[in-house]
Amino acid sequence: MPDNRGTPSYAAAELRARELRASHEFAKAADSARIAADTARADGDISGWWNMVFFQAENLLDAGESGEAADLARTLAEAPVTAAAPRDRARALVLLANSLQGRGLLDDAATAAQSAVGLLADDADAEFEVHARQALIAALAESGKLDEAWTESLALSERISDDMDDQLAGKAYWVIGNVAFLCNMVEEGLEHHELAADTFSPSSNLDVWAKFNKASAAMRLAAGVADSGTLRCIERAELATDIVGGSEEEILLLRYVRAHWTFLAGDVPAAILLLNEVTGSADKLPPQTAGEAFLLLARAEVSDGRREAAELSVKKSVEYFEKAGARQRAAQAGALLSEGIDAPPV
Numbered sequence: 001m002p003d004n005r006g007t008p009s010y011a012a013a014e015l016r017a018r019e020l021r022a023s024h025e026f027a028k029a030a031d032s033a034r035i036a037a038d039t040a041r042a043d044g045d046i047s048g049w050w051n052m053v054f055f056q057a058e059n060l061l062d063a064g065e066s067g068e069a070a071d072l073a074r075t076l077a078e079a080p081v082t083a084a085a086p087r088d089r090a091r092a093l094v095l096l097a098n099s100l101q102g103r104g105l106l107d108d109a110a111t112a113a114q115s116a117v118g119l120l121a122d123d124a125d126a127e128f129e130v131h132a133r134q135a136l137i138a139a140l141a142e143s144g145k146l147d148e149a150w151t152e153s154l155a156l157s158e159r160i161s162d163d164m165d166d167q168l169a170g171k172a173y174w175v176i177g178n179v180a181f182l183c184n185m186v187e188e189g190l191e192h193h194e195l196a197a198d199t200f201s202p203s204s205n206l207d208v209w210a211k212f213n214k215a216s217a218a219m220r221l222a223a224g225v226a227d228s229g230t231l232r233c234i235e236r237a238e239l240a241t242d243i244v245g246g247s248e249e250e251i252l253l254l255r256y257v258r259a260h261w262t263f264l265a266g267d268v269p270a271a272i273l274l275l276n277e278v279t280g281s282a283d284k285l286p287p288q289t290a291g292e293a294f295l296l297l298a299r300a301e302v303s304d305g306r307r308e309a310a311e312l313s314v315k316k317s318v319e320y321f322e323k324a325g326a327r328q329r330a331a332q333a334g335a336l337l338s339e340g341i342d343a344p345p346v
Contacts, residue, residue, distance in 0.1 A: 010039040010048055017052070021059055024207065024245050030059035046081050050088070057095055064247040064284070066102030073099055077112075087128055090116040094128075097135040104287030104324035106143035113139055126159045130168055133159070134175045141179050142288050144328030149179045167208065170199035174212055181219040189219060202240060210240030211250070218257045226264040234261055252278050252285055256293050263300050272300045279313075282320065288329075291320035295333055 013036035020029035033056035040048030057072035073096035093116035100109035113136035120129040133156040140149035177192030202209040214237035220230040259274035275297040282290040294317035301310035321330035
């Protein structure tokens with residue numbers, strides 16, 4: 001779609017929205033984008049309306065409002081103006097997939113992302129296809145469909161090239177590494193995350209740097225890699241988050257990662273304190289993540305001799321996994337209850 005800034009009031013609202021996003025004030029940026037979109041619609045500027053609603057949804061997602069973001073993304077994907085523009089519809093579907101994943105609707109997220117990949121099959125620009133495949137892989141992996149996720153990861157790796165933007169290549173390596181870790185291919189996971197770390201730069205995008213280091217630490221810990229490299233990832237993420245700030249969800253995720261490290265380091269009481277804080281706000285997390293937090297809490301409680309508390313934590317983890325559609329993970333956690341709790345796996 002062409003860049004049509006429309007009336008001065010539209011331009012002012014758009015500029016304000018972008019300034020607020022640059023300051024990581026995502027909720028306020030979304031509100032300014034909404035004003036710009038309303039102005040564009042009143043002026044009959046359909047292109048301006050579409051672009052600002054998309055920007056509004058992006059900011060809502062970053063603000064942790066995945067439900068509202070999904071509603072807007074669905075509206076854009078189904079808007080008549082996108083019917084003749086496959087790339088724009090694919091962009092909206094990728095945003096919808098990411099938003100649905102944030103709500104724990106993993107099967108729906110995978111469906112939306114798969115549709116986006118299909119729309120971009122003949123697109124010469126790899127950037128949009130990479131974004132679509134990243135969303136698809138993430139949804140498949142979280143729902144436990146690891147064979148499918150790895151197949152898509154191999155397809156994604158073929159799209160990475162030397163002339164690709166560093167940030168885009170880094171995100172591709174990042175998601176491939178995630179799937180490798182989940183498939184117990186730890187060396188491949190470490191290799192791809194190292195490739196991602198080499199392309200990301202804190203000076204280029206501190207927010208992405210923080211999110212990557214937090215996510216990389218989480219994947220390393222889940223694979224049992226509690227080395228100095230993992231601790232560096234946690235410390236980088238904490239430092240960057242202190243500087244740029246973060247949504248409540250992001251801060252809870254970082255505390256969960258720190259709790260996991262603390263548990264593996266042998267300080268079980270401290271880990272339980274952190275995990276109680278995280279699980280106390282479980283409804284502010286994606287259901288899949290909440291399930292993992294409760295399962296880790298159960299493991300810590302078993303180590304601390306609190307078996308009854310551990311049983312309750314496992315039951316909560318099953319509830320959240322089922323809510324997320326992560327049926328395989330729910331079955332694994334449920335098996336612990338039927339077999340008797342010993343030491344639930346992380």
